[in-house]
Amino acid sequence: MVLFEPQWGSSVASTPWPPQLLRAYVTEAKRRGLAVICDEVMCGLGRHGQDARGATGCFLTECWDLRPDAVTFGKSIGGGAGHLLSGAILLTGASQLAQSSRTALQSHTYAGSSARALCNGAALLNRLTSLRSNVQAVERAVKPTLDKLRHDSGGRVLTQGQGALWGGLFAHSDLAERTAANVALKKKCAERGAVPASRGAAAP
Amino acid sequence: MGGLIFDFELVRETAVASTPSCHAGVLPYFVPVGGFMLTPRYDDDPALLTSAVEDLAQCCLEVVNEMSWATDDLLPLSKPAEVTITSTTTTTTSASEPIVQEALQELEKPCEHLSDRDRAIVQLNTAYFHRCAQAWSVAAKHARIASLEDEAIAALARGAAPPFAPTSRDAAVHASTVSLLRNRGLSRSESALALLGAEGVASLVQLVGRQSSSALTLNVFDLSSDQPWEADAALLTDAELSALVAMAGAADDADVCLQHGCDMDEAMLAEKEAAEVAPELY
Numbered sequence A: 001m002v003l004f005e006p007q008w009g010s011s012v013a014s015t016p017w018p019p020q021l022l023r024a025y026v027t028e029a030k031r032r033g034l035a036v037i038c039d040e041v042m043c044g045l046g047r048h049g050q051d052a053r054g055a056t057g058c059f060l061t062e063c064w065d066l067r068p069d070a071v072t073f074g075k076s077i078g079g080g081a082g083h084l085l086s087g088a089i090l091l092t093g094a095s096q097l098a099q100s101s102r103t104a105l106q107s108h109t110y111a112g113s114s115a116r117a118l119c120n121g122a123a124l125l126n127r128l129t130s131l132r133s134n135v136q137a138v139e140r141a142v143k144p145t146l147d148k149l150r151h152d153s154g155g156r157v158l159t160q161g162q163g164a165l166w167g168g169l170f171a172h173s174d175l176a177e178r179t180a181a182n183v184a185l186k187k188k189c190a191e192r193g194a195v196p197a198s199r200g201a202a203a204p
Numbered sequence B: 001m002g003g004l005i006f007d008f009e010l011v012r013e014t015a016v017a018s019t020p021s022c023h024a025g026v027l028p029y030f031v032p033v034g035g036f037m038l039t040p041r042y043d044d045d046p047a048l049l050t051s052a053v054e055d056l057a058q059c060c061l062e063v064v065n066e067m068s069w070a071t072d073d074l075l076p077l078s079k080p081a082e083v084t085i086t087s088t089t090t091t092t093t094s095a096s097e098p099i100v101q102e103a104l105q106e107l108e109k110p111c112e113h114l115s116d117r118d119r120a121i122v123q124l125n126t127a128y129f130h131r132c133a134q135a136w137s138v139a140a141k142h143a144r145i146a147s148l149e150d151e152a153i154a155a156l157a158r159g160a161a162p163p164f165a166p167t168s169r170d171a172a173v174h175a176s177t178v179s180l181l182r183n184r185g186l187s188r189s190e191s192a193l194a195l196l197g198a199e200g201v202a203s204l205v206q207l208v209g210r211q212s213s214s215a216l217t218l219n220v221f222d223l224s225s226d227q228p229w230e231a232d233a234a235l236l237t238d239a240e241l242s243a244l245v246a247m248a249g250a251a252d253d254a255d256v257c258l259q260h261g262c263d264m265d266e267a268m269l270a271e272k273e274a275a276e277v278a279p280e281l282y
Helices: A019-031 A075-080 A094-099 A114-152 A175-191 B008-018 B046-067 B098-108 B116-129 B133-145 B150-156 B169-183 B190-221 B229-233 B238-250 B254-259 B264-281
Strands: A002-004 A036-039 A070-072 A157-162 A165-170 B029-031 B035-038
Touching (some): A019 A036, A157 B035, A165 A175, A165 B046, A175 B029, A175 B035, B098 B133, B116 B133, B116 B190, B133 B150, B133 B229
Parallel strands (some): A002 A036
Antiparallel strands (some): A157 A165
């Protein structure tokens, strides 16, 4: 079995795979008798922002004609539309929470009521067509600034993404240097009054 | 997996409420590999988002300026990599090898008891079903020689039902091909029998099988990343296709069908079912 994200998550900060390459991988996997699962937890349900091309436009696999055996989805229902299933973002007190070794430090994924998830999913599907234009507006709001960052940094920050999923990577070849840059970035973001990870941004 | 779907407005409002000096700002998720992610909600205010991302970009820029990294120390990823696909399948061969040539020759063969137009409809369906570029190109060539309308080719190029009159021979050929590919059989073949005859149906079944064999052979032994059906699909918009399909249904002539001894209700029901399932076929 092969599992892939057509648009990567945190490991490569929202980088979309080239569709042509993905199609070749899927074809190759199926030739070898492997089932293909496409993980669209982050980019699915229209968050990818791509044209529907006559289909529903729910999933990137559909828009890119990838034809996997199964598709996963989730975050859009959990936190992107309708009622939040659960979760919290701590403005203060994250370090105390960490010291108490509570499990709430799972910082990625909303969880909660499956009944609410069903309601959210149904509401989301009903609004998907109109939401697509919103996602494209998000892309127009984000892309120029991140493109400029890539250019102005001389390639030291590699930015990428599409739709409502974007990211940037520090481009130094040494992980220690990238980690140091991350620490400095957190500090600067905190100084600007954002929700700073250094002071704790946790969403159980 | 990873990342965080931010409730941007909620966080902003909370931040403003709890710390009056704290303005709406940057909301990145810092990734362990070194960098950040942004996953705004569907309906975040674009203007607010632009301002926040500009703040984040400025922070990033200041960081890399302070780090003073030399160009030689950077990853060789300053621009998206050119993608070159090399199959690792050991069965890949060149187009000149016998099995490929045999498959290509099979695509060109005429079909007894079926017209060139029938054959083209079967070939287009089969080629698209298997997403075989070479088979599609041959089928499209045959279709145009047989004067199959562009709107029919455009429909088949996107896996949709063409605007054939519901009780026509074209519709029967299309529905039968769809049924063979999707259901591996002809569960409701009365209309096809009436219009094509027993020999015609037999030829159609054999043609679908031979075309599928050739398409699969070409997919395995003669890899191509081309998608020639995309250009043909672009001949017609979805709205135009829908209008044509509706017109074809409205213009159906029951007398013609009855003259050919066709049970119209059965034929229309079969075609309706085929039209409903066809978009899902592919």
